[in-house]
Amino acid sequence: MKAFMLAAGLGKRLLPLTQDKPKPLLKVGGIPLIQRNLMKLKDSNISEVVINVHYLGEQIINFLGDGSDYEMKISYSIEKDLLGTGGGIRKSIHHFEDPFIVLSSDTWSDFDFKQLSLNKDKLAHMILVPNPKTNSYGDVSLKGDLISGDKSEETFTFSGISIMSPEIFLNYSKDQTVSHLWNDFLSVAASKDLVTGEVYEGNYENLNTIEDIERLDGLLSEE
Numbered sequence: 216m217k218a219f220m221l222a223a224g225l226g227k228r229l230l231p232l233t234q235d236k237p238k239p240l241l242k243v244g245g246i247p248l249i250q251r252n253l254m255k256l257k258d259s260n261i262s263e264v265v266i267n268v269h270y271l272g273e274q275i276i277n278f279l280g281d282g283s284d285y286e287m288k289i290s291y292s293i294e295k296d297l298l299g300t301g302g303g304i305r306k307s308i309h310h311f312e313d314p315f316i317v318l319s320s321d322t323w324s325d326f327d328f329k330q331l332s333l334n335k336d337k338l339a340h341m342i343l344v345p346n347p348k349t350n351s352y353g354d355v356s357l358k359g360d361l362i363s364g365d366k367s368e369e370t371f372t373f374s375g376i377s378i379m380s381p382e383i384f385l386n387y388s389k390d391q392t393v394s395h396l397w398n399d400f401l402s403v404a405a406s407k408d409l410v411t412g413e414v415y416e417g418n419y420e421n422l423n424t425i426e427d428i429e430r431l432d433g434l435l436s437e438e
Contacts, residue, residue: 216260216261216313216314216315216316217261217262217263217264217265217310217311217313217315217316218256218261218263218264218265218315218316218317218318218328219264219265219266219267219304219307219310219311219315219316219317219318220249220252220253220264220265220266220267220317220318220319220320221267221300221303221304221317221318221319221320221375222237222239222249222266222267222268222272222275222320222321223267223268223269223270223272223294223297223298223303224238224269224270224297224321225269225270225297226238226270226321228423228424229241229422229423229424229425229428232425232428233270235271236271236274237268237270237271237272237274237275238321238422239275239320239321240274240275240278241321241422241428242432243323243422243428243431243432243435244431244432244434244435244436245435245436246435247278248320248321248322248323248422249266249275249278249279249320249321250278250279251323252318252320252322252323253279253285253287253289254285255328256287256316256328257285257286257287259327259328259329260329261287261316261328262286262287262288263287263288263289263290264282264287264288264289264290265289265290265291265292265307265310265311266279266289266290266291266292266320267291267292267293267294267298267303267304267306267307268291268292268293268294269293269294269295269296269297272291272293272294275291276291290307290310292306292307294306296392296393297393298392298393298394299393299394299395299396300394300395300396300397301384301394301395301396301397301398301399301400302392302393302394304317304379304384304396305384305387305394305400308381308384308385311381312381313380313381314333314378314379314380314381315378315379315381316328316331316376316377316378317375317376317377317378317379317396318375318376318377319375319376319421321422322374322375322419322420322421322422323418323419323420323422323431324374324376324415324417324418324419324420325417325418325419326342326374326376326415326417326419328376331376331377331378332378333378333379333380334411336409337380337409337410337411338379338380338382338383338404338409338410339362339377339378339379339380339383339401339404339409339410339411340377340378340379340410340411340412340413341355341362341373341374341376341377341401341410341411341412341413342373342374342376342377342412342413342415343355343357343371343372343373343374343412343413343414343415344371344372344374344414344415344416344419345371345372345414345416346370346371346372347372347421349421349423350372352366352370353366353370353371353372354370354371354372354373354397355370355371355373355397355405355412356368356369356370356371357369357371357412357414360411360412360413361405361408361410361411361412362401362405362410362411362412363405364402364405364406371412371414373397374415374419374421375421376415377401383400383401383404383409384400387399387400
């Protein structure tokens with residue numbers, strides 16, 4: 216199985232830490248976030264990863280290289296202009312013939328990627344987490360194991376971790392270059408009952424503030 220890591224964001228909420236360094240290269244416990252996620256993928260028997268880059272992307276490319284140091288193959292999708300979470304994956308969809316893992320390179324969790332699987336009759340499976348204070352209204356709800364955009368039910372937040380079929384990106388107008396993963400792709404498939412999900416109750420951090428970075432850095436440094 217292959218994986219796609221999103222690493223093109225500007226990281227504005229973490230200024231000044233991201234003034235001259237992309238967010239995925241910020242260290243927690245002495246190790247850059249993107250490297251932590253890469254090693255977790257390797258431990259889950261993922262041998263090929265595609266990473267999209269934009270802001271200070273050359274730093275990420277120079278740091279990780281072609282993946283040979285990690286006994287993996289790393290390819291890069293360089294975005295001259297930001298394409299959004301959905302557009303970034305769609306630009307690279309030619310790398311994937313079978314279902315693949317998608318994750319944000321600048322989040323942290325102890326989720327086991329080996330648990331990810333996709334039912335043959337579905338297009339995606341999303342990992343959800345309880346709503347943090349910064350997203351109290353949540354993103355989606357669950358009806359059984361099916362993802363729904365109906366927020367009248369109990370809601371959860373999308374962790375950014377998922378497994379998807381390339382098919383979800385194929386029937387889409389190429390005239391729109393910038394697109395959002397949920398709004399333009401996942402929500403359409405979910406409306407047809409083609410997206411499943413589960414709630415992960417373990418450790419998960421979406422690092423949006425300097426305080427978040429410092430807290431996680433202290434936690435991991437004690438390990």
